[in-house]
Each structure stands twice: as structure tokens, then as C-alpha cells.
Amino acid sequence: MNPQTASNSVLRRKPIDDIEEESKHSGLFKSLGLWQLTAIGVGGIIGVGIFSLAGLVAHGSEGNPGVGPAVLFSFLIAGLASGAAALSYAEFAGMIPRAGSAYTYGYVALGEIIGWFIGWDLLLEYIAIVAVVAIGISGYFDAFLSGIGIHMPTWMTSTADEGKGGIINLPAILVCLLVTWILSRGTKAFGRFELVAVAIKVILILFIIGLGIFYVNTENYNPFMPSGFGPVVAGAATVFFAVFGYDAMSTAAEEAKDGKKHMPKAIILSLIIAMLLYVAATLVLTGMQNYKDINPTAGFASAFSGVGLPVIATIISVFAVLSILTVMLTFLLGVTRVWFSMSRDGLLPGWFAKTDRHGTPQRVTWIAGIASAFLAGVFPIKEVADLTNIGILAAFVVVCVSVIVFRYTKPNAPRTFRLPLMPVVPAFGVLASAFLMFQLHIETWIRFFAWLIIGLVIYFAYGRRHSLMNPDSPRHKVPSEPLA
Secondary structure, three states: OOHHHHHHOOOOEOOHHHHHHHHHOOOOOOOEOHHHHHHHHHHHHOOHHHHHHHHHHHHEEOOEEOOHHHHHHHHHHHHHHHHHHHHHHHHHHHHOOOOOOHHHHHHHHHOHHHHHHHHHHHHHHHHHHHHHHHHHHHHHHHHHHHHOOOOOOHHHEOEHHHOOOOEOEHHHHHHHHHHHHHHHOOHHHHHHHHHHHHHHHHHHHHHHHHHHHHHOOHHHHOOOOOOOHHHHHHHHHHHHHHOOOHHHHHHHHHHEOOHHHHHHHHHHHHHHHHHHHHHHHHHHHHHHOOHHHOOOOOHHHHHHHHOOOHHHHHHHHHHHHHHHHHHHHHHHHHHHHHHHHHHHOOOOOHHHHOOOOOOOOHHHHHHHHHHHHHHHHHOOHHHHHHHHHHHHHHHHHHHHHHHHHHHHHOOOOOOOOOOOOOOHHHHHHHHHHHHHHOOOOHHHHHHHHHHHHHHHHHHHHHHHHHOOOOOOOOOOOOOOEOOO
8 A cells, every 4th residue: 555545544553653753742741750651550450449449349239249258359350451551551652652542552553443443432431431530539528427426418428320319429529629630730749748648648548558457357258259250350350440540650761761661661560560459458358247237338337347447448448548549530630641642643623732830731631520520420330440441441442452463564673572372461461351351341432332333433534634644634634654
């Protein structure tokens, strides 16, 4: 295929040589070091997974039997799938330290239409993740107030679909707006806040594990897998939400002081730290309290109340809110940087790519924050969590395929990190992610496809014509890379 035909194709690929030059003039400030990046990754991974989803999957929900202590296996299965994807992200991040993350990787390796789909997918998924975490924070905030004798009206703490007589989740809405304001203050200020908050979070989890061990009743581990292996695998699809976050952190690559060197290390370090804490925390949670008695929205708070330590439960509720905020900040950062990158490439209006004096794309930050507040206020946590998981799993499939393709189409491209056992590791990531996707309910698939169809209409109505890769676009700057 000749270059001109490639330029007009939906499979036109962005030249990797142009990406570094674009990044120099992005308007984003380079202020993040290795440990700040790792903190952002840990902040994105650890949060609602430990404080809410672990209890939800262990206890069970409507139509989903509780898996009990075997929730540990759900986390390990999800962690294996995520680990393969993490290594793929690490190779790409060291080679293409750009704000678009999976969107850019797909664009460079597989073509514009694939990059568009994964970018469009991530816009919804990251916004939905912020909403899920806000719902989790709302549950802990309600538990904290109840612990000190203050009971908020049901109508303002739950949604109509939860069957509790609720109307809107007001605390979840307010916390979405709070993190939006924090992120709008600039990446440097955000990085400092994240580093401190993540340190507090890790100390809190170690405290929970250390104290909780003394209250473990081994009888609670029997039966260890009360509902069989099938629900454990289905539970892995739900808790998968808890084992990524490094992908959103990779969207901060253009704001890293040395992205090519530090991004791969930060991705791998953040996942290792998170999985070690998850294994210990799930064993303590299900050992302290019978899985049938665990509060699915505030697991550890209910576990410590159940062993006669309501004061500890209150302390956990307070610090859980602070620690889970870091997850919201990481993913809100992610959605704004993907949106910024797509706009800079011409696939969405350039109006969204404007930055302010803080080096922050304020417009998309507030639009994404308000959208997440809407989702958090009107939808229950399970529906939103499943919606986020299918999108992220789809992104992982694309990144794992992309790293295989790019290793063979661009074998000599400089790589600061090369994932081992190519192509076995990324191929496993593809199969594991696809398998987990098929564990999700049909309603989740319907919503996912509906969103992609909307994206397809927008791409052909606007994105394809205005892409910088399109020679007929008024914003055209560089030729697309000829297809092989």
C-alpha cells in the first residue's frame, strides 16, 4: 500500500519518530520522578479493591454467590492476567512515553481505527472507575458517621436501583467534584499530594493486616470455597478492577522527568507492591469475619466492629476515605490525558487540548469530573464496576497484541525494557483478559457495544476527517506511516 493510500486509510499508523517531538511541545510540565510515578501507580491500584470489592465478592451480591475466603484466588487470577498486561505496558511505556498510553500504543502498532476505539473506550472506563471509587468512599463515609451516632438519610446515600429507598448518592457526587478540583491545581501539586496520601494508605493497610491477624478465627476459612470454582473465576472479573491502575499512571508519561527510564520500573513496582498487600489483606478480612457477615461496601470496618473494635472500625473508615481518594485522582488523571492526547491528534476537537498556566488541561478535567459525579450519583457500584472492567480488559487485549506486532514490525526500535518470553507472556495476557471479559454479564456487553457504536459514528463524522494523519485535514502536519 502506497503512502498516500495509507494516509486515507482507517488503519494509518502514527509514526513513532514524530511522537517524541510532539511531546516536547505538549504544554504539560515534566515534574514526576520514579517514586512519584510509583506512588501514582500504587495509588491507582490499591483502594476500593481492598476496602470495598474484596468484601463484595467474598460476601456475594444479587445473582452472584459469595466466594468466601476464596476471594484470595479471585485476586490471584486477576493478578496473573494483569501482570502479563503490565509487562506489555512497561515495554511500550519505555519506548513511547506519551500521554495517550494504550490509545497511543494501539495507534502506532495497529492503526488509527484501533487507537480510536481503545481511546474512546478508555474515556468511558476511566470516568466510570472514578465513579466506582466515589461510591466506595461514600460507603465508608456512611459507616464512619454511623459509628459516631450520625445516620444520614437513605435517600441521599444510595441510588434507586439498590432497593434501599434511595434517590441519589450525594457524598459520591461531592467527592468526585473534590478530586476534580485537586487535579485542576496542576500535576506538581497533585504528585506531592499523591505521594503523601499513598504513604498513609500503605501504612494503614499494614496496620490493618498486623492488628487483624490477632483476631483471625480459622473456622471462618471453612469452607474455603463455599460456592465452587466457577464463582471464583467470575469474581476475578469483578476484582480485576482492583489489579490495574498502572495503565492510568502510564498516561502521565509526558509529565515524567525521565519517562523512558522510570515508567517501566514504576509500572512493575506498583503492581508487585499491590499484589503482596492484596494477598495478606484478603486472608485477614475473611479470617476475621464469616464471609456471610461481611459488609460488601465497607468490609474491614464491619470486620473490626464484628470483633468488638468499633473505634478501630471508625479509624479505618476515616483513613479509607483518604486512601481511596488516590485511586480517583489516578484515573481522573488518566482520562484527562487520554482525552488530551486524542484531541492533540485531531481525532477530537483541539479545544479540549488547551492547557493552563499549571500545565493542566482544565477543560477536560472538569468535564470528566462532572461526568463521573453523575455516574456515581445515580448508578449502583456493581453495574459501574463491571462496565469499567470490560473496557480495561479490552484495552489490555489491544496492548498485548500491539506489543507482539510491534516487536516484529519494529524490532530495532529503542526499548529501555523488553518483556520476557515473547510472545508467550503477551499471548497469555490476551487469552486471560478475553476469558475474564466473557465472565461478565450480557448487560455489561450491551452497554460496552453501545458506547463503541457511538464512538464509531463520531470517528467517521469528525475524527477521521480532522486527524493529523489525514492530508486533507486543515490540521495535517505529518504523513502517516505506510502499512506493511
